[in-house]
Amino acid sequence: MSDPLYSLDVLRLAAEAKGAGRLSKPHGTGSEHNPACGDRSTVDLRIENGGIAQMAHETRACVLAQASASILATVPGCTYADLLRLKAEVAAMLAGGKPPADPFATYAVLGDVVRYPSRHKCVLLPIEAALKAFEASQSRKPGR
Secondary structure: OOOHHHOHHHHHHHHHOOOEOOOOOOOEEEEEEOOOOOOEEEEEEEEEOOEEEEEEEEEEOOHHHHHHHHHHOOOOOOOHHHHHHHHHHHHHHHOOOOOOOOOOHHHHHHHHHHHOHHHHHHHHHHHHHHHHHHHHHHHOOOOO
């Protein structure tokens, strides 16, 4: 494939599918859907001491969303504020700015998506699902 959207790094991240699956008795679950292309990401979280202790995702989506979910699953301990910052930094990168800072610097591999505005939602989808899962964790008890 010669399309820069699907670089070897992006394809590897998607194929690794880190965090793929579901958690039993998560503290919060959130889903996001992109009606333009049908992509869907569901994120389960276990929260401890205000941060993500464990994350799993079921991402039925394009390679870009799968790669994004795989990156997100590699950084435990994130707080809600960290996820909000990540979303802002990824959105800024997709608008032509610099990539996110550590611990999310790996999102730089998705930098070529900047030229494809219709694909920006694909990259943001798992992050938005994780934010919803975090919000859900604040309103219910584990296992419900």
